[in-house]
Amino acid sequence: MNTAILPAQRKLIPDAVLGMLFLVSAEIMFFSGLISAYIINRSGVVDWPPLNQPRLPILMTGINTFVLALSGVFMALAVKKSAGAPRSAENWLKASALLGLTFLLVQGTEWSNMLAAGMHTNSSVFGAFFYTIIGAHGVHVVAGLLMLIYALIKNRMEPVGQNPNRLVAISVYWYFVVAVWPVLYVLVYFN
Amino acid sequence: METPHSTTHAPQGFWTKYLFSTDHKTIGIQYMITGLFMAAVGGFLAYVFRYNLAFPGESIPLFGQLDAMHYNAFVTNHGMIMVLFVGMPFLVSGLGNLLIPLMIGTDDMAFPTLNMMSFWIFLVSCLVMVAAFFVPGGAFGGGWTLYPPLSASGYVNRNPAFWSTFFSATPMFILGVALEFVSMLMGGINFLVTTINKRAEGMTPFKIPLIVWFLNIATLDFMVSVGPLVAGAVMLLLDNVVGTGFYDPARGGDPVLFQHLFWFFGHPEVYVLLLPALGVMGEIIPVFSRKPLFAYRTIIYLSLIAAVLSVVVWAHHQFIAGIDPRMATFFSIGTIIISIPFAGVFLSFMATLWGGSIRFTMPMIWALGFIGLFLIGGLTGLYLGSSTFDIYAHDTYFVVAHFHYTMFPVVFFGFFSAVYFWFPKFTGKHLNHTLGMIHFWLTFIPFNVTFFVLFFNGLAGQHRRVNEYSSFSNIMKEPYITFEKISTIGAIVLMVSQFIFLYNLFISLRKGRKAEKNPWDSNTLEWQADSPPVHGNFNPYPVVYHGPYEYSHPSSEQDFVPQDNPIVLKTN
Ligand code: HEM
Numbered sequence: 001m002n003t004a005i006l007p008a009q010r011k012l013i014p015d016a017v018l019g020m021l022f023l024v025s026a027e028i029m030f031f032s033g034l035i036s037a038y039i040i041n042r043s044g045v046v047d048w049p050p051l052n053q054p055r056l057p058i059l060m061t062g063i064n065t066f067v068l069a070l071s072g073v074f075m076a077l078a079v080k081k082s083a084g085a086p087r088s089a090e091n092w093l094k095a096s097a098l099l100g101l102t103f104l105l106v107q108g109t110e111w112s113n114m115l116a117a118g119m120h121t122n123s124s125v126f127g128a129f130f131y132t133i134i135g136a137h138g139v140h141v142v143a144g145l146l147m148l149i150y151a152l153i154k155n156r157m158e159p160v161g162q163n164p165n166r167l168v169a170i171s172v173y174w175y176f177v178v179a180v181w182p183v184l185y186v187l188v189y190f191n
Numbered sequence: 192m193e194t195p196h197s198t199t200h201a202p203q204g205f206w207t208k209y210l211f212s213t214d215h216k217t218i219g220i221q222y223m224i225t226g227l228f229m230a231a232v233g234g235f236l237a238y239v240f241r242y243n244l245a246f247p248g249e250s251i252p253l254f255g256q257l258d259a260m261h262y263n264a265f266v267t268n269h270g271m272i273m274v275l276f277v278g279m280p281f282l283v284s285g286l287g288n289l290l291i292p293l294m295i296g297t298d299d300m301a302f303p304t305l306n307m308m309s310f311w312i313f314l315v316s317c318l319v320m321v322a323a324f325f326v327p328g329g330a331f332g333g334g335w336t337l338y339p340p341l342s343a344s345g346y347v348n349r350n351p352a353f354w355s356t357f358f359s360a361t362p363m364f365i366l367g368v369a370l371e372f373v374s375m376l377m378g379g380i381n382f383l384v385t386t387i388n389k390r391a392e393g394m395t396p397f398k399i400p401l402i403v404w405f406l407n408i409a410t411l412d413f414m415v416s417v418g419p420l421v422a423g424a425v426m427l428l429l430d431n432v433v434g435t436g437f438y439d440p441a442r443g444g445d446p447v448l449f450q451h452l453f454w455f456f457g458h459p460e461v462y463v464l465l466l467p468a469l470g471v472m473g474e475i476i477p478v479f480s481r482k483p484l485f486a487y488r489t490i491i492y493l494s495l496i497a498a499v500l501s502v503v504v505w506a507h508h509q510f511i512a513g514i515d516p517r518m519a520t521f522f523s524i525g526t527i528i529i530s531i532p533f534a535g536v537f538l539s540f541m542a543t544l545w546g547g548s549i550r551f552t553m554p555m556i557w558a559l560g561f562i563g564l565f566l567i568g569g570l571t572g573l574y575l576g577s578s579t580f581d582i583y584a585h586d587t588y589f590v591v592a593h594f595h596y597t598m599f600p601v602v603f604f605g606f607f608s609a610v611y612f613w614f615p616k617f618t619g620k621h622l623n624h625t626l627g628m629i630h631f632w633l634t635f636i637p638f639n640v641t642f643f644v645l646f647f648n649g650l651a652g653q654h655r656r657v658n659e660y661s662s663f664s665n666i667m668k669e670p671y672i673t674f675e676k677i678s679t680i681g682a683i684v685l686m687v688s689q690f691i692f693l694y695n696l697f698i699s700l701r702k703g704r705k706a707e708k709n710p711w712d713s714n715t716l717e718w719q720a721d722s723p724p725v726h727g728n729f730n731p732y733p734v735v736y737h738g739p740y741e742y743s744h745p746s747s748e749q750d751f752v753p754q755d756n757p758i759v760l761k762t763n
Contacts, residue, residue, distance in 0.1 A: 004727060004729060004730040004731045004732055005732075006297065006298050006727075006732055007391075007392060007732055009297075009388060009389055009390070011388045012387075013387075013388075014388075015301045015302070015384050015388055018383075018384045018387060018388065019301070019302065019380045019381075019384045022379070022380045022383055022384070022414060023376070023380060025414065025415070026376060026414045026415075026417065026418050027418065028418070029414075029415055029416070029417070029418025029419060030418035030419070030421050030422050031418070031422075032418065032419065033418050033419030033420070033421070033422030033423060033452055033455075034422040034425075034426075036419070037422060037423070037426065037437075037448055037452065040445070040448060041437075041443075041444070041445055041448065044445065045443060050443075121429065121433050121434070121435045122433065122434040122435055122436065124436075124442075124443065125435075125436055125437065125442060125443040125444055128426075128429065128435035128436060128437055129437075132425065132426060132429060132435070132437075136425070
């Protein structure tokens, strides 16, 4: 039986946060791949978006962009409060998750509008890219929301103060989800 | 500062100990065993299509007739399985799991549960690859590089019903590969975080053994390059299952796009496999030359440079895909430049050997074999790196011979060197020396017999991925027909002699000589732990005082100085 005690280690960045940062960097490369494919494809086409395809709802999505950004701000507040005031941290966290959900719902409504207007994944490459890029981001929002819910449940069981790294790690992911969105918005919606 | 914690208790029952274990050593061995199974699959496929090439039309022993469709599927899956399902678990996941925590002097990975999950996902991905052979229409046959439009058009069995679409060749293939990536990503995050955060006291960056450096550089390279391929694969999957037209030129798509995304990953992937194998050599050569590794720091810097360069040379795989000639020049130059860092690493190995008191142990023999073979692979790569030659040799057996001269040494010689070196550590038993030597010569010679002749067939214009070439008059004459047969016989001998290795593993585990803690008189920390290391690895945990390669130091009486030995070495 091994009874040795592992000596304390000096850590510049805690394990969980560091791991999340590496995951996020791989994710950034994933989106870079999608974006460059999109840009390369777009640069070879004269009429973009294709004439027979509906225009994208710039205004509505713009407002939605703010919703998501605000959700990121709330997340930051939750992290800030988590050390001293766990209850208010929980409230900020809930608000952040709620805004994330709103974002998702609005995007979903838009999708059904676009589908009704005749834009499909196989109606044009434009449609294919639209649904793929925006959908890929949507999947990431869902993953982020699941993490937020996980954080909420966990914090109920053991207050945040005991394991601050978990919340910080999840916030890193959520910031990433929030931060790529404006890039995708500008690239896909303004063309 | 994290609070100190005591090592977790060793798991008791069979299930938690051998199957659902979170111990990095068990997981590493699980990876390697799975890799061996997949190597048997990949090797069997190679046997079948090699036999078909030498004796076209004849019924293949243990298999039967091979038609063109199946030939394609076998070549494709052979390639993908050997690279991602044999090379990766042997060299990256397997070695990384076994060695990183021990070599940096800690108890386990940073996220043990994540580590266990990564193995199980990997196992599922292997099952998906194998299961793909049994779905209606058979496995995917569009080449391991998955180039559209072939891979996007659903030419291999696409049924109209959604679910049967999904469980057909191309989607299954993509799914298997995607799961492998997920598993690698989880493992990779573990490697990096563990190495950065869990090092023993005194283990400063330039006291870390070369192989740990190389494993981490390889992991970083993987993580940077895999994203774009996943993006490309998602688009390919959508082309297949929902009918988008990303790669379909008729609908405004662009098939060359996939080639870019694929090789952005594919080329770094070569280094992801190469670096750990070089790391193995970097551990073995100093130990058996009794000399410090030459220019240790320099080769770390060099390989960092190579890792950066490796993500900007991808298009040398596409010289004839119709890319801009100015771009081809850029990629030609990049490709030739990237051979400089690796030449540096090889020179360092040579310089380490030079004037050393070399001990011809089993691991050393394998390491020297690796160097010899890889040299041939690397040199022929220089020819192909220049686009003028490549335009002639592209897609011939010259290329096939070239990349087997690089990949086979990397994957198998790297793996065997590592097994012969670390087997005593992880099992507490020595491997049988005589059997090891027989195994070496019966791998080294048949390998050369198999692939050297293919250079000539390639230069004569024999095209790869063609199952039957009776109408090609340039190939259907002597000596090329005989070369085909020689190559196949070599391959069969090569495969059969691997049973010697399996037998050696088996017999040594049961009856082998007991291994002491440090049988090779090495410096690195894993040799200071018990053989096999207990759960938690060290008791007490080590403190590091020296670099990993202090061999034959003038101020020490022994010719080696373990990293955790507190004696003071005088430098002058
Ligand atoms: C056991 C010994 C092996 C033999 C006899 C063998 C034989 C061959 C042959 C003859 C081909 C060309 C088939 C054709 O183009 O029609 C081939 C393709 C290939 N092999 Fe191997 N191979 C072996 C081991 C390996 C290993 C260890 C790796 C990599 C780690 C590997 C990776 C590949 C790849 C990537 C291809 C290209 C597949 C494609 O064209 O899609 N092979 N192999």
